[in-house]
Amino acid sequence: TQLLANKTAIITGAASPRGLGKATATLFAEHGARVVILDLDASQAQAAAADLPGTGHIGCACDVTDRTACLSVIKELIGTLGQIDVLVNNAGITQPLKLMEIAPENYDAVLDVNLRGTLYMSQALIPHMREHARGSIVNMSSVSAQRGGGIFGGPHYSAAKAGILGLTKAMARELAPAGIRANAICPGFIDTDITAGKLTPEMRQSVLDGIPMGRAGTAADVAGCALFLASDLSAYVTGSEVDVNGGSLI
Numbered sequence: 108t109q110l111l112a113n114k115t116a117i118i119t120g121a122a123s124p125r126g127l128g129k130a131t132a133t134l135f136a137e138h139g140a141r142v143v144i145l146d147l148d149a150s151q152a153q154a155a156a157a158d159l160p161g162t163g164h165i166g167c168a169c170d171v172t173d174r175t176a177c178l179s180v181i182k183e184l185i186g187t188l189g190q191i192d193v194l195v196n197n198a199g200i201t202q203p204l205k206l207m208e209i210a211p212e213n214y215d216a217v218l219d220v221n222l223r224g225t226l227y228m229s230q231a232l233i234p235h236m237r238e239h240a241r242g243s244i245v246n247m248s249s250v251s252a253q254r255g256g257g258i259f260g261g262p263h264y265s266a267a268k269a270g271i272l273g274l275t276k277a278m279a280r281e282l283a284p285a286g287i288r289a290n291a292i293c294p295g296f297i298d299t300d301i302t303a304g305k306l307t308p309e310m311r312q313s314v315l316d317g318i319p320m321g322r323a324g325t326a327a328d329v330a331g332c333a334l335f336l337a338s339d340l341s342a343y344v345t346g347s348e349v350d351v352n353g354g355s356l357i
């Protein structure tokens with residue numbers, strides 16, 4: 108069954124070839140969705156969209172920290188595509204800093220992309236979703252929010268990702284009467300470009316020792332969760348944070 112047949116989904120930060128956003132875009136396309144990839148660079152976004160299964164996918168430049176850009180891209184997309192059903196706020200950055208190393212500009216950068224971007228993109232699309240009385244918003248948080256730190260993110264990353272959890276729940280509460288759902292995904296240790304090659308074999312093993320399932324996650328593991336939350340399979344799920352971490356918090 109194609110879970111997103113006749114649906115249109117926007118995914119931010121999905122141009123990175125081995126990233127979680129691209130894997131989510133690919134699975135959504137396999138499930139019949141028309142996918143819009145938004146990322147910083149137009150040609151990379153277009154190349155990523157062209158790489159998806161099926162036809163009709165679009166790649167556009169959009170810096171999610173730029174409110175005007177978010178509003179104008181969404182306006183244009185609604186004009187060309189008609190109804191938009193799903194928004195995945197996946198764009199995110201991290202910086203491996205310790206508490207006392209965080210300079211004001213580090214704090215701004217990490218909070219801006221992760222947290223401000225999630226708000227701006229959602230605000231741009233919510234009036235449209237309200238009109239249609241339907242929509243699913245999926246926000247990418249992290250195990251770092253729940254554990255107060257991860258392997259790669261600093262405290263500002265934990266703060267931004269924890270902020271996303273609060274924002275998601277508040278959005279879910281406010282938007283539920285309008286027929287719009289909002290949920291967050293908390294990925295654990297996932298093999299992507301961020302994680303590849305940055306750990307010694309010993310460090311990697313010690314991370315894996317803390318994961319009951321004994322393996323790192325894959326981008327496809329996260330995509331599967333995003334598909335569930337985007338589709339009507341999760342029609343009665345809102346305001347939830349779904350852990351995709353191999354049991355790391357058990």
Ligand code: NAD
Binds near residue numbers: 128169295299
């Ligand atoms: P990635 O770096 O591969 O992809 C992030 C993408 O976001 C890139 O394509 C980048 O160009 C884009 N981006 C950055 N700033 C942007 C902006 N201002 N506007 C638009 N796009 C922007 O990262 P990933 O590993 O695929 O992570 C995706 C999401 O999942 C992030 O929010 C990340 O914090 C989160 N996450 C990742 C892991 C992991 O293990 N990889 C774990 C937990 C959470």
